[in-house]
Amino acid sequence: MSKVLLSATSLLAQRTFSYTPRVLSSTMTEALKQHGVVPDVIDKVPASIAKVSYPGNLSVDIGKVLTPTLVKDQPTVTWDADPSTFYTVCMTDPDAPSRKTPTYREWHHWLVGNVPGDDISKGDVLSEYVGSGPPKDTGLHRYVFLVYKQPGKINFDEPRLTNKSGNNRGKFSIKKFAAKYNLGDPIAGNMYQAEYDDYVPILYKQLGERDTFTDVVAVSRNRLNCLYDCKPATMKTLLTVTLFCTIGFALADVASEFQSANITSDILKGHGPTDLIEVKYGNNVVNLGNELTPTQVKQIPEIHYKHEGGVLYTLVMTDPDVPTRGYNREFNHWLVGNIPEESVEKGEVLAEYVGSGPPQGSGLHRYVFLVYRQDQGAITFDERRLSTWDGKQRRRFSIQKFAEKYSLVGPLAGNYFTAKWDESVPDLHKHLGF
Known part of the structure; x- marks a missing residue:
């Protein structure tokens, strides 16, 4: 100055x-x-x-x-x-x-x-x-x-x-x-x-900003380039938030966050992700445990994660707190396999997306996103395909058992938000047949 x-x-x-x-x-x-x-x-x-x-x-x-x-x-x-x-x-x-x-x-x-x-x-x-x-x-x-x-x-x-x-x-x-x-x-x-x-x-450099930012740009160049299509004010906001996250200035280690939230011990048998999945519901960004409402997460989110060219991945969104935290019974909200790189829309949908719907009085639920790599290439999944109407068939899911069954590698990346009941939940439960 x-x-x-x-x-x-x-x-x-x-x-x-x-x-x-x-x-x-x-x-x-x-x-x-x-x-x-x-x-x-x-x-x-x-x-x-x-x-x-x-x-x-x-x-x-x-x-x-x-x-x-x-x-x-x-x-x-x-x-x-x-x-x-x-x-x-x-x-x-x-x-x-x-x-x-x-x-x-x-x-x-x-x-x-x-x-x-x-x-x-x-x-x-x-x-x-x-x-x-x-x-x-x-x-x-x-x-x-x-x-x-x-x-x-x-x-x-x-x-x-x-x-x-x-x-x-x-x-x-x-x-x-x-x-x-x-x-x-x-x-x-x-x-x-x-x-x-x-x-x-200068402070950011002391905190390790340069190397991390370079890595993220290398992985996410296409996403960063798309910012130039935004309005100037929007682009400035997105670039600011991106820079803030990439330097690790507020974004704590993903594995530590999963461990402190007991996600690693509850559903992953001690092996948590190390990279972050970018999850955005319009203007609402998922950030390692921040609270979003069921109303805010009704629609399929935008997903980005670190990936390799030509590799297939599996993505899941699961709730380990059904019916309340402590039961560790997962509800399968979204499951997509055979995803080419990070093109989720081109993957094989095993369970159509269903937003959060915690029962009234059951407190905050954790909604966990995980990405696994399919080292063996394309997989023939022998799972029943679940529509948004299939609620009962989504209960008692286990991402750990699913990953072991198909020899998935990971989870490589993760993120999660928390949510509690709001006035949109009864309609969702009715749609799911509860």
């Missing part, structure tokens, strides 16, 4: 937020609620303010606009701490990839536990510090600092993350983390806002 632009940004921040200290001293609750930290990140406002300072005596005030360039280095965080007590400190972004469409909420930038007093240097670093890196044209992101008082020293069962990769930082929830370790509500907090500047590409 040029010195002129940096100076202009600083002046704008000073002019716009010169009132911040007064607001902080009197209405911290209103300030955090105004910026949506409550309820987007936490349910209860902390009782006090955490003092956050970046190199150069740059202080963080609630809502202040800073640049990624200014916050690239780890800050100093202090609060009214008891030196005999352990604390957890977190910095998290609930606006990934943007505040308007926070598909990957939250992306955590820093996580340190077992901090004695407020000496973070002596804490247990669970995730090394990564500065702000909002994708271009996604607007202001909120970067929230929270401090929790621990009930004692904790043996954290979390992967240790370096600042050289973005994997496993996306789809984080500080609320769930706090609940897991009985941390209670945060005792101190603060936040600033930031949007893209010229430092962000």
Whole structure:
């Protein structure tokens, strides 16, 4: 970023937020609620303010606009701490990839536990510090600092993350983390806002952006080229989301996501996919567990995945939560074999597509997409072909047994969404003969 632009940004921040200290001293609750930290990140406002300072005596005030360039280095965080007590400190972004469409909420930038007093240097670093890196044209992101008082020293069962990769930082929830370790509500907090500047590409490179993006372009060149047929605004949005996903900045490791959602253990006998299937229902994108409604997924989705020329594949969509989660009885929603490369429409339909239809009161169901490779070439499937009217014949399905029966390789790629009952489900059940 040029010195002129940096100076202009600083002046704008000073002019716009010169009132911040007064607001902080009197209405911290209103300030955090105004910026949506409550309820987007936490349910209860902390009782006090955490003092956050970046190199150069740059202080963080609630809502202040800073640049990624200014916050690239780890800050100093202090609060009214008891030196005999352990604390957890977190910095998290609930606006990934943007505040308007926070598909990957939250992306955590820093996580340190077992901090004695407020000496973070002596804490247990669970995730090394990564500065702000909002994708271009996604607007202001909120970067929230929270401090929790621990009930004692904790043996954290979390992967240790370096600042050289973005994997496993996306789809984080500080609320769930706090609940897991009985941390209670945060005792101190603060936040600033930031949007893209010229430092962000440098950060992406640090996180491994270049190699991953090159691989995806090589695999998906035709799909990326089709973006030029879109309207300029649409193309910009799609390119932004594509770049954000490909760098791994919010997209956690697929195998880890499947394992944490118990999909691997429930239906795959411990072997989960490593690549991602792109699944889109119009403007609704499936993103490793995000919730969609049955109404939104009525129609056959658009499917893309990494593939080899001349190779045949099998695609399945299955619900392992029938009638409710814990039964591990699969319902076969879609099954297509002998797919040439990724041309699903040219494959052999074994079970016509049926959208999600979880019974009322049965909670969230997982709807799992998987792709397998057919190394033996074209397969003669001796399965009954199921229409959209055949509901009862889809019950008690097992993708694992199906894959073993036909010697399928994989699953190579996967994705899933979650859904619960809505008003469209009764009509679907009637159509299926339930």
